[in-house]
Amino acid sequence: MAAAGFAIFYISRMLYMSDVSRFFSSLEIYNSYPFLFDILFGFLFNFLFDVSFCLSAVLFIVSGSEACRYIARYGIGTGVPSVGMYSVGIATICSVFGFSLFDQITGFGGFLAGISVSLIFGFICGKITNKYLNLNIPGFTYNMTLVSVATTASFMASGIFLFGSFESIIYLRGMIMSGIAALLFIGTAVMVFHSYNASLGADESHDRTQHLAFSNAFLWMLLLSLISAFFKPVSVVLIIMFSLILFIYSFKKYVKCVKRDSYVISEPALLPTEEELI
Amino acid sequence: MIENLFDVSTVLSVSNVAVFLFVLIGGVLISLSVHFIPIGGAPAAMAQATGVGTGTTQLAAGAGLTGLLAAGSVSAVTNNLYLPLFIGSISSCLMIAITMFSANLVYIFGVGCPLVSGKRQRDVITKDRQDVYVSKGTEGHGTPTASFFSGLIGGLIGGFGGSLTYVSILYLCTKTVGISFAGSAAFAATCSIALFYINSVIASYNIGGTIEGFTDQKFKKMPKAIFVSSIASAIFGIITIATVYLFIVPATGGIF
Numbered sequence: 001m002a003a004a005g006f007a008i009f010y011i012s013r014m015l016y017m018s019d020v021s022r023f024f025s026s027l028e029i030y031n032s033y034p035f036l037f038d039i040l041f042g043f044l045f046n047f048l049f050d051v052s053f054c055l056s057a058v059l060f061i062v063s064g065s066e067a068c069r070y071i072a073r074y075g076i077g078t079g080v081p082s083v084g085m086y087s088v089g090i091a092t093i094c095s096v097f098g099f100s101l102f103d104q105i106t107g108f109g110g111f112l113a114g115i116s117v118s119l120i121f122g123f124i125c126g127k128i129t130n131k132y133l134n135l136n137i138p139g140f141t142y143n144m145t146l147v148s149v150a151t152t153a154s155f156m157a158s159g160i161f162l163f164g165s166f167e168s169i170i171y172l173r174g175m176i177m178s179g180i181a182a183l184l185f186i187g188t189a190v191m192v193f194h195s196y197n198a199s200l201g202a203d204e205s206h207d208r209t210q211h212l213a214f215s216n217a218f219l220w221m222l223l224l225s226l227i228s229a230f231f232k233p234v235s236v237v238l239i240i241m242f243s244l245i246l247f248i249y250s251f252k253k254y255v256k257c258v259k260r261d262s263y264v265i266s267e268p269a270l271l272p273t274e275e276e277l278i
Numbered sequence: 279m280i281e282n283l284f285d286v287s288t289v290l291s292v293s294n295v296a297v298f299l300f301v302l303i304g305g306v307l308i309s310l311s312v313h314f315i316p317i318g319g320a321p322a323a324m325a326q327a328t329g330v331g332t333g334t335t336q337l338a339a340g341a342g343l344t345g346l347l348a349a350g351s352v353s354a355v356t357n358n359l360y361l362p363l364f365i366g367s368i369s370s371c372l373m374i375a376i377t378m379f380s381a382n383l384v385y386i387f388g389v390g391c392p393l394v395s396g397k398r399q400r401d402v403i404t405k406d407r408q409d410v411y412v413s414k415g416t417e418g419h420g421t422p423t424a425s426f427f428s429g430l431i432g433g434l435i436g437g438f439g440g441s442l443t444y445v446s447i448l449y450l451c452t453k454t455v456g457i458s459f460a461g462s463a464a465f466a467a468t469c470s471i472a473l474f475y476i477n478s479v480i481a482s483y484n485i486g487g488t489i490e491g492f493t494d495q496k497f498k499k500m501p502k503a504i505f506v507s508s509i510a511s512a513i514f515g516i517i518t519i520a521t522v523y524l525f526i527v528p529a530t531g532g533i534f
Contacts, residue, residue, distance in 0.1 A: 124510075125476070133506060
């Protein structure tokens with residue numbers, strides 16, 4: 001059911017990207033609708049069942065990379081990864097806080113608590129950074145809040161997908177003590193900042209970056225499902241197949257965008273044979 | 279279990295306030311240390327600016343995590359609270375020194391350029407003339423003596439800040455709350471790494487990506503970064519202590 005819903009969402013999102021965002025950018029309204037769309041659907045998927053946490057992690061990664069693109073487009077001089085690292089610093093402590101509340105508030109309440117703490121922390125950090133360090137980027141606070149919320153949410157959703165439980169002690173023992181937390185931190189951060197870091201430049205186009213973000217997120221989903229085979233070997237094969245198909249599909253779309261935007265595509269010649277070298 | 283959340287006298291005891299202050303000081307020291315480290319960014323990777331050719335976050339986190347690792351290993355074998363601090367700062371300093379030295383070897387023997395900075399006519403420490411050696415169109419190359427010395431100071435301060443955070447959270451978990459060493463070490467390391475990332479990026483935004491050490495003009499912008507990182511570290515400290523009291527005490531009863 002979640003898979004069908006996600007497929008419908010992905011197709012509608014593609015349609016949305018093509019027409020509606022062009023409409024809003026032609027009106028020069030501050031374009032925040034895609035993020036809201038993503039976050040809303042991420043929450044909806046969280047209600048469905050265990051596997052859907054993986055899908056919601058995908059959506060949160062995509063919305064985080066959108067906000068990351070917005071900030072880094074102004075040229076802050078420190079490189080795109082700094083945005084991802086800032087957000088992962090916030091996300092680490094906030095998600096540990098969220099995992100802490102699983103026992104006291106019922107499961108999804110802990111998830112919401114982690115997200116709300118990261119909302120406050122990200123907002124204050126973004127506000128003071130933009131104001132006192134003289135960055136003066138319009139919309140910096142909003143987007144920094146969004147990046148930290150999206151990173152926290154994708155991190156927590158990945159954790160819930162891996163362990164499939166709402167008990168704090170499992171996350172403490174299985175994730176933080178075993179060191180899987182380090183993989184999740186760095187993996188989520190790289191997936192958030194990579195798409196714009198890889199395709200920035202004078203000819204950067206929005207849909208190409210977004211397709212790369214989608215393919216990154218599906219790759220992350222594939223990795224997560226491969227890791228989760230060690231924890232709960234039941235019903236993992238289906239998720240692996242599903243994420244592999246989605247990854248290949250979105251990566252093909254990305255390659256199509258690259259070919260569309262490139263100036264010229266020249267096929268490389270074969271390596272020279274020994275006779276030609278003499 | 280829920281009454282533990284609102285037990286003010288437990289949470290606001292002297293040792294918890296001390297841990298909060300140490301986390302705050304540790305965060306500020308990390309932010310301060312980044313201003314000392316000669317960071318060249320992408321231009322330095324092409325030998326067009328002074329410093330080591332990589333970004334702030336990677337360099338500071340690389341040196342800082344080495345310090346954390348050393349502090350963690352030392353605190354596993356001793357009960358002394360001061361030894362991990364000094365071992366952490368020294369190993370952080372050593373790591374940054376090795377990084378700068380090996381980068382200098384590449385600049386001298388690989389790229390083939392002298393180690394100079396274009397911002398001062400003479401080096402602050404050795405008093406050698408350096409402006410005539412700067413290639414046209416660049417701001418300097420490599421890590422000259424003043425920047426190298428500055429980087430050593432930065433490594434010492436940053437390692438000390440990171441180890442201070444680690445040791446204080448470890449103390450909070452093991453001594454005050456009473457959790458096993460392995461669990462509290464993992465929790466403290468996670469928190470310290472997060473604090474390291476946040477504060478190194480704040481400093482990085484303040485200096486705009488590149489700095490040459492204390493001889494640079496951008497070094498005077500330091501108070502702003504200290505203000506911002508003190509606020510961020512204060513919120514971080516509150517969340518950390520809240521997590522320890524909300525998470526580990528009621529959920530596990532101190533057994534983990």
